[in-house]
Amino acid sequence: MTQTRSRFLTVMLTLGLAFFYIPILLLVIYSFNNSKLVPVWGGWSTRWYQELFQSEEVWEAVLLSLQIAVVNATFATLLGTLAGLAMVRFGGFRGRTLFGGMLVAPLVMPEVITGLSLLVFFISLSELIGWPSQRGFTTITIAHITFSMAFVAVTVQARLTGMGQTLEEAAADLGAKPFKVLTAITIPRLTPALISGWLLAFTLSLDDLVIASFVTGPGSTTLPILIFSRIRLGLRPDINAMATIMIIAISICVAIAAILIFRQQQAELRDQQMAFKEEG
Template identity: 60%
Template sequence: MKRQSRFVFSMLVFGYAFLYVPLLSVVVYSFNDSNLATIWGGFSTRWYGELLKNDQVISALLLSLKIAISAATLATLFGTMAGIALSRFGRFRGRNLFTGMITSPMVMPEVITGLSLLLLFVTLQQLTGWPTQRGYATITIAHTTFAMAYVAVIVQSRLAAMDQSLEEAAMDLGGHPFRVMLDITLPLILPAMVAGWLLAFTLSLDDLVIASFVSGPGGSTLPMLIFSKVKLGVTPDINALATLIMLFVSAGVLVAWTIGRRMQRP
């Protein structure tokens, strides 16, 4: 028993080390005073300062945030609608097809999603003249399509756990279906929508592959910028940037998780 638990414990330590030591090294090296990213030269926060002065990074960050906020909002809107349709409209024609289509972006390889969206935008441009240039709008649309799948699943599971007689009771008391949606359904799925928004935001902020496909010249998001910089060699300011992103994303995940936990309460 004792022996086994020591084995289990060492596996646990090894597993966590495997996951977090690389991340930790990025954090540690972000405080490196040296010009070389891999050689320690004393503690410093100068790379954080450099980062703020780098216009390229700042504009990429702003673009990323703009895209993430728009995409998360749109994804929450459409995902919630899809989630409600899936769990409340009973058995409508083509329901299974709809369920499959809603969740397919979650399992589709990103390369394929990116490629197909690129083809869509190129065809659209040839046919209608829009989008004239690929960037903010196209990346937002692309991110919305795959993030809404996650929102739909979260909202649907929340609705599945919710007592349907709440909505019936409201209707029984004289609420028209649309009022019932506003008075009862939406307030009760709000936590799921917030959690979905945060998840969509994080997913959008993280994405490199799809964004690379559907963006054009001048439309570099932060992950794209980092990726292109790394190809020229790792500079220490990338470490600083990575540390900030990690901080930001973990804060987001923590908030989403807390809301999710509160949602579990009956």
């Protein structure tokens, strides 16, 4: 009985994993396809990679997306952290519940609505005060910050709640003024949450198609917009190549993160052993 059940589970697991990873594998293989038609195999080749690297349009889109992502992640982390601090460390200020609700609303708001409302907002603003005179980098970045800071705020809030207030009280007790407590204790303790919040905001921005399509303007094509517009005219092998490069880049990042986490665990284990020896 146990035997059959475990076999059943193994099969289901295999199928599940296959469902996730075979498409990605196919995409990678077809990026090395020599044929111009994606579904037709024409032998191995790296010509689409060469074409990709020579395309100025692609490079511009990559650069724009990265710029937006970095600026967005930085501002979102800053604002999200402030919002998280206000929620957890400022006690029951007036309007706290409303603030908390408004803070997480972007998490559940359909992207289409967010994008549309921001577009309307930018247009009316430009008519009223003449800014933004045209849509592009600035408007996309602002739009991204508005929704990704909610993710950072939630991450920071969870970490702040989890780490408690004792260390901050201890610092205040030792004479540290509130700002000093923030810089010497709270921020260093928050660092893991800040890093993951930043990365989350970075990824969200890099990934966003819907909101960016609403608030972008002529000449500002982000990478997802570019991919989507090219795919509309049919599958293209150079897009496969670009996707493959992105997969490799992400894999490298994940591997580095895994190594760092592993090293940290090793260090913690060493500390524990050292402490245990002292108990002796």
